[in-house]
Amino acid sequence: MTATLMPGAPVSAAVLADVAQRVARLAARGVTPGLATILVGDDSASEGYIRVKQAKAAELGFASPHHHLSADATQADLVAAIRSFNDDPTVDAMLVQHPIPDHLDFDAALLEMDPDKDVDGLHPVNMGRLALGMPGPVSCTPAGIEALLAHYSIPVSGREVVILGRGTTLGRPLAMLLSQKRPTANAAVTVVHTGVPDWPRYTQRAEIVVAAAGVPGILGPEHIRAGSVVVGGGVRYEGRRLLPDVDERCEDVAGWITPRIGGVGPTTVAMLFRNAIDAAERRGPRA
Ligand SMILES: NC(=O)c1ccc[n+]([C@@H]2O[C@H](COP(=O)([O-])OP(=O)(O)OC[C@H]3O[C@@H](n4cnc5c(N)ncnc54)[C@H](OP(=O)(O)O)[C@@H]3O)[C@@H](O)[C@H]2O)c1
Numbered sequence: 156m157t158a159t160l161m162p163g164a165p166v167s168a169a170v171l172a173d174v175a176q177r178v179a180r181l182a183a184r185g186v187t188p189g190l191a192t193i194l195v196g197d198d199s200a201s202e203g204y205i206r207v208k209q210a211k212a213a214e215l216g217f218a219s220p221h222h223h224l225s226a227d228a229t230q231a232d233l234v235a236a237i238r239s240f241n242d243d244p245t246v247d248a249m250l251v252q253h254p255i256p257d258h259l260d261f262d263a264a265l266l267e268m269d270p271d272k273d274v275d276g277l278h279p280v281n282m283g284r285l286a287l288g289m290p291g292p293v294s295c296t297p298a299g300i301e302a303l304l305a306h307y308s309i310p311v312s313g314r315e316v317v318i319l320g321r322g323t324t325l326g327r328p329l330a331m332l333l334s335q336k337r338p339t340a341n342a343a344v345t346v347v348h349t350g351v352p353d354w355p356r357y358t359q360r361a362e363i364v365v366a367a368a369g370v371p372g373i374l375g376p377e378h379i380r381a382g383s384v385v386v387g388g389g390v391r392y393e394g395r396r397l398l399p400d401v402d403e404r405c406e407d408v409a410g411w412i413t414p415r416i417g418g419v420g421p422t423t424v425a426m427l428f429r430n431a432i433d434a435a436e437r438r439g440p441r442a
Contacts, residue, residue: 158385158409163299163421166306170425171215177432178216188435189218190274190428191240191249195233195259196226200392201252208250208427215428218245226256233259234267241269247435248274248292250427271437274430277324285331290437292430297329299422300365300386305339309363309384309411312341317357319374319400320367321348325388329365371398374405382410388419 181188190212194205205221212219220243222236233255240249249272255261265273270280276292284291304311316333320326326346333342345361347354355378358364363384366374369391379385389400399415406412413419 156406158406158412161303161307161309161386161411161413161418163303163413163418166299166303167421167425169306170302170422170429171211174425174428174432175215177436181432181435182216184440186435186441187216187218187245188432189220189243189246189248190431191220191222191243191246193222193224193233193236193240193249193251195224195228195251195255198254200395201254205252208424211424211428217428217431220246228256228259230259230263233264237264237267241267241272244441246272247438248272248431250274271434274427274434275324276328276430282323282328285328288335292434293332293426294324294328295423295426295430296325296388296419297332298426298429299419300329300388301332301339302426303386303413303419303422304363304384307411311363312338314342314362315345315360316342316363316365317345317347317361318365318367319347319354319358320369320389321346322367322369325367326365329367329388366400368400370400372402373400375402376404376408379405379408381408383408384411385409385413386419387413387415390420 192205194201209219224232240246265278268278270278273281273292276294281291285293318326318330330344330346333340334344345357347357358378359380364379365386365388367388369389371391385405387399387401391398
């Protein structure tokens with residue numbers, strides 16, 4: 156391996172240390188920030204993710220009220236759960252664990268959420284805020300990738316970033332984020348997808364490549380330029396096995412690369428809590 160690894164853990168630790176200090180400042184004013192979670196069904200991986208988030212919430216000093224709906228819950232049940240957290244003054248931020256059962260409409264449910272409490276930054280109002288450069292929760296994985304590049308002092312400003320994938324949780328918001336006018340962004344961003352069959356032409360010339368397709372092994376060593384920066388965001392789960400987009404042989408060509416396990420993932424969780432404390436601070440004093 157020639158590439159230098161960029162693990163997510165130090166980035167996550169730095170972000171969470173800042174969150175913990177901000178929670179303590181709120182606590183000194185008698186405010187406990189609240190991050191609520193909604194789980195539908197009994198998918199064991201989703202239950203595991205919720206447990207991790209609740210444990211981290213408790214460790215950081217957040218309250219974490221939770222609704223667990225059964226797998227046969229109706230759309231009305233889901234909407235009622237969201238509205239109850241919208242109306243709950245102890246809740247600053249909330250998330251619906253994805254995926255939800257097929258008979259439910261995630262996008263329609265999201266529209267019911269108070270955008271100011273949307274900790275995943277997925278509500279159309281928050282995508283609009285991101286597009287306009289207005290304050291608001293930014294989708295966690297893109298925010299984590301910007302923080303990761305900044306942490307490892309990877310220059311982004313003025314460089315070409317090619318993102319493989321235009322999905323709504325990763326590629327599209329990341330393109331908006333990294334093209335913003337800010338020292339840790341300010342990039343020339345190109346987004347490629349299935350509509351660009353010769354996408355390797357773009358990744359081969361890029362200084363920074365972000366794989367965001369969810370297709371195991373799609374980005375191989377022949378698709379990147381020697382010494383480039385490679386960030387693996389896309390993953391697919393087969394059972395408990397995690398299959399990254401980035402072929403491990405990229406480590407022999409890249410200059411910097413995220414590890415196959417423990418790269419972008421830990422930064423995503425940290426950004427969830429950063430969005431939650433941002434939301435709590437934005438609300439100001441409680442009634
Ligand atoms: N690490 C984390 O914490 C984290 C968090 C969130 C998401 N993710 C992962 O990020 C990935 C992307 O998620 P998402 O929801 O943003 O995306 P998505 O909706 O699944 O979209 C995937 C994108 O990849 C493109 N794509 C798929 N196959 C391709 C191919 N053969 N050639 C070129 N482009 C291809 C698709 O192109 P078209 O648009 O043309 O179909 C699409 O734009 C997923 O693997 C997800 O699991 C990871």
